[in-house]
Amino acid sequence: MKSVDFFEQQFREQVARGDFTLNPFEEAVLPHLSGGVLDLGCGLGNLAIAAAKQGFAVSALDGSRTAVDRVNQAANRLGLPLAAYQIDLSTYAIDGDYDSIVAIGLLMFFPRERAHVLLADIVSHVKPGGIAAINVLTEGTTFVGALEAGNHYLFGENELADAFKGWEILLSRHDEIPAPENTVKKFHTILARRLA
Numbered sequence: 456m457k458s459v460d461f462f463e464q465q466f467r468e469q470v471a472r473g474d475f476t477l478n479p480f481e482e483a484v485l486p487h488l489s490g491g492v493l494d495l496g497c498g499l500g501n502l503a504i505a506a507a508k509q510g511f512a513v514s515a516l517d518g519s520r521t522a523v524d525r526v527n528q529a530a531n532r533l534g535l536p537l538a539a540y541q542i543d544l545s546t547y548a549i550d551g552d553y554d555s556i557v558a559i560g561l562l563m564f565f566p567r568e569r570a571h572v573l574l575a576d577i578v579s580h581v582k583p584g585g586i587a588a589i590n591v592l593t594e595g596t597t598f599v600g601a602l603e604a605g606n607h608y609l610f611g612e613n614e615l616a617d618a619f620k621g622w623e624i625l626l627s628r629h630d631e632i633p634a635p636e637n638t639v640k641k642f643h644t645i646l647a648r649r650l651a
């Protein structure tokens with residue numbers, strides 16, 4: 456998995472530096488989390504750890520060994536209700552219903568069909584009254600980075616919104632962030648509540 460190899464290296468460097476800052480998408484999502492939380496593609500687990508510190512029971516999944524080890528070490532040290540598992544999310548099916556399901560910066564690392572299968576899986580496993588928080592790269596992104604040729608998908612600008620028809624949209628935000636070598640990353644973040 457090129458996407459995981461890319462982050463594995465980045466995470467090793469971040470762990471060595473002690474760089475565990477919440478990114479702006481995680482910061483936007485954190486106040487809306489509650490109950491049982493599933494964090495898909497949790498990375499270094501900054502959001503998962505912050506949620507567990509608030510008392511929420513968190514399952515955090517990622518393909519990176521370094522990330523999963525860091526999350527579990529922090530959880531054990533701090534006595535948090537949080538467990539991380541190393542899982543290949545390109546074939547994973549969600550195994551239960553959750554109050555909050557998060558996938559920040561994950562779905563673009565799969566081909567379109569798989570990205571939509573996992574998105575539908577997320578939508579169908581949020582409990583009534585619960586929330587889903589999804590962040591993806593969109594069309595117009597020119598940064599290649601961890602995106603593997605033929606094995607990624609840039610979402611249409613408003614494609615995520617279609618998955619949440621009939622939900623209350625709490626946040627829908629487009630961000631454009633400069634990236635190395637005069638490239639750009641374009642993101643869509645959506646935070647939606649399933650009606651109770």
Ligand SMILES: C[S@@+](CC[C@H](N)C(=O)[O-])C[C@H]1O[C@@H](n2cnc3c(N)ncnc32)[C@H](O)[C@@H]1O
Nearest residue numbers: 458462496497498517518519543544545559560
């Ligand atoms: C852009 S990072 C986002 C991490 C975290 N959600 C955040 O906001 O900082 C993408 C994450 O997806 C994980 N990932 C990518 N492809 C994966 C796969 N096939 N299976 C499991 N994890 C994967 C990477 O290891 C990385 O942690």
